[in-house]
Amino acid sequence: MKNLILSGGSGTRLWPLSRRLLPKQYLKLFNGKSLFQMTIERNFKFCRSFLIISNEDQYFLANDQMEENLSLNQKNVSFILEPFGRNTAGAIAFGAFDSDENEILFVTPSDHLIKNENKYIEAIKKGRDLAEEGYLVTFGITPDSPNTGYGYIQAKSEINEKSGILNVELFHEKPDLDTAISYLDQNSKFTTQHPTLFLWNSGMFMFKAGIYLEELKTHAPEVYESSKKAYENSKKINGNQKRILDTFMEKIPDISVDYAVMEKSKNIKVILSEFEWNDVGSFDSLIKEVETNREKIVEIDGEENFLYSDNNKKVISTIGLKDFVVVDTKDALLIAKKGETQKVKDLVNKLKKTEISILDAHTVVHRPWGTYEVLIDEKNYKIKRIVVKPGKRLSLQKHFHRNEHWIVVSGTAEVQVGEKVYLVRPNESTYIKMGEVHRLGNPGKIPVVLIEAQVGEYTGEDDIVRIEDDFYRGN
Structure with missing residues (x-):
């Protein structure tokens, strides 16, 4: 079977x-x-x-x-x-x-x-x-x-x-x-x-x-x-x-x-x-199965609430809430009455009109080669924390609207810029000019962690032209 x-x-x-x-x-x-x-x-x-x-x-x-x-x-x-x-x-x-x-x-x-x-x-x-x-x-x-x-x-x-x-x-x-x-x-x-x-x-x-x-x-x-x-x-x-x-x-x-x-x-x-x-199809069904971290929750006159945060260090405090669902993530907060959480789907449809990016991914985004986390996202610049798994590498790519600065925190990164390939070690950095073909890889046995600073008129994820990719992704 x-x-x-x-x-x-x-x-x-x-x-x-x-x-x-x-x-x-x-x-x-x-x-x-x-x-x-x-x-x-x-x-x-x-x-x-x-x-x-x-x-x-x-x-x-x-x-x-x-x-x-x-x-x-x-x-x-x-x-x-x-x-x-x-x-x-x-x-x-x-x-x-x-x-x-x-x-x-x-x-x-x-x-x-x-x-x-x-x-x-x-x-x-x-x-x-x-x-x-x-x-x-x-x-x-x-x-x-x-x-x-x-x-x-x-x-x-x-x-x-x-x-x-x-x-x-x-x-x-x-x-x-x-x-x-x-x-x-x-x-x-x-x-x-x-x-x-x-x-x-x-x-x-x-x-x-x-x-x-x-x-x-x-x-x-x-x-x-x-x-x-x-x-x-x-x-x-x-x-x-x-x-x-x-x-x-x-x-x-x-x-x-x-x-x-x-x-x-x-x-x-x-x-x-x-x-x-x-089928865990709503928060009303999820709360029957998931326990929250009660040590970080302080309530006054609260009854039958489901209070959840993806940050285990964050304290959640409430006064006078009864039968509420509160879900906190780094970039979004949901507050709903129990029995009404089927309407989250309707809420998402409303968000599609104004905040489409918040529906796609968390601040930590998973990729085939590892993860990246957006630390700061402002006009004309963005700062990320990138983790590349051992033996993995990003696509060979270029950007039309941004320059990139890479600073390695741990591990040893293999960097390709044009035809040149070199290693970047902890506390070392490199610079990728706008339009240059480049690639980041990890030839080692431990994850590579680096900070990426993007500077340019546009820093969206769709400013990527993939030339070659180990994971067969398109642009």
């Missing part, structure tokens, strides 16, 4: 913790682990290989986090990289085209939290048996509240059916509160005489690759044909990567697997899943 992991996402619902270049699945909020890492570890025991469908800007995050667990190197791991998202129907098609037609695909999001492993494994075994029989299998979660943030599956059991395998009647979009309450009310009346249940749609699926493609071709032929053409014209890189080209990606209809296949197929079963499940 192959675990097909959908790992895209734009990081809107948990902003400002989550950003476009660091979405929620890569945030290490759970005892030093990320949801992505926990997904891999959870499925490691029964999947022979992993295929990760990722945005090309986030690939190195997934790769780095997998490398942190050396045992994962024993598994066959590959990537299909998308230039931008076109929803799940096409993404899953890529995985199916990349697999043998009889391979069972276990399709999972990368950003869900699951507990009670024995119940999880029990559900997976049931799903695998049904997938072998040729069914499309989905996994439904019994609701414990009238949640309006999830889609629902309307399922029906056979008379005297006790296996936990149900027939799917309908898929329902995220309901309003009254409708969600009515679903739970109907669940409370569940008997053999009234065998209908409403379950949360977990977004997890299992089926043979060939079966999925047959259903997709039948019910969504445009998605099938455009995804097939995009996959066949993908660019293979480094043995375990395939990159989908922009011109083919944009022709794939933007449609979910639920709309394209699941709502139309007559070949579906749903597993009544009893494991604990949380």
Whole structure:
């Protein structure tokens, strides 16, 4: 069985913790682990290989986090990289085209939290048996509240059916509160005489690759044909990567697997899943799982607040707050009432009109070669702290609007300017003129840390012309 992991996402619902270049699945909020890492570890025991469908800007995050667990190197791991998202129907098609037609695909999001492993494994075994029989299998979660943030599956059991395998009647979009309450009310009346249940749609699926493609071709032929053409014209890189080209990606209809296949197929079963499940889709759901640093929080007349800072040294103090969510990062502060945090997505849409850069990245930005942190950003100059990992180097590049001064703090940097290559050691500096072709690398065994001072009329990140790049990025 192959675990097909959908790992895209734009990081809107948990902003400002989550950003476009660091979405929620890569945030290490759970005892030093990320949801992505926990997904891999959870499925490691029964999947022979992993295929990760990722945005090309986030690939190195997934790769780095997998490398942190050396045992994962024993598994066959590959990537299909998308230039931008076109929803799940096409993404899953890529995985199916990349697999043998009889391979069972276990399709999972990368950003869900699951507990009670024995119940999880029990559900997976049931799903695998049904997938072998040729069914499309989905996994439904019994609701414990009238949640309006999830889609629902309307399922029906056979008379005297006790296996936990149900027939799917309908898929329902995220309901309003009254409708969600009515679903739970109907669940409370569940008997053999009234065998209908409403379950949360977990977004997890299992089926043979060939079966999925047959259903997709039948019910969504445009998605099938455009995804097939995009996959066949993908660019293979480094043995375990395939990159989908922009011109083919944009022709794939933007449609979910639920709309394209699941709502139309007559070949579906749903597993009544009893494991604990949380899609961590809002701060209201996150706060049930994450503990804050209580030593740095001081409250007067405060009740049931979630107060979080990414700076463990910062003291948070409140007076008279009740049922509030306060999330503090270096460059943004969110204050919201509990029960209202689903609206963070609407807030992000407002910010897109004025503060687009704050949605893309934190002040510390992760790159395939390391990180950089913006320390000062003013008109005509910017100062960064750059860390280059051992054995890595930045692209060979040039800038049209800025000069750069590099001062090495630790490690030994290898600098190329034009045809000249030289070493820069701690407490030494070098200067890159505007328009000069240059490159920064780390040939050593420890990280290179340096301070970069940019001076010029424009210091934006898009003033980079890449001439050559180890990570196959464009400009």
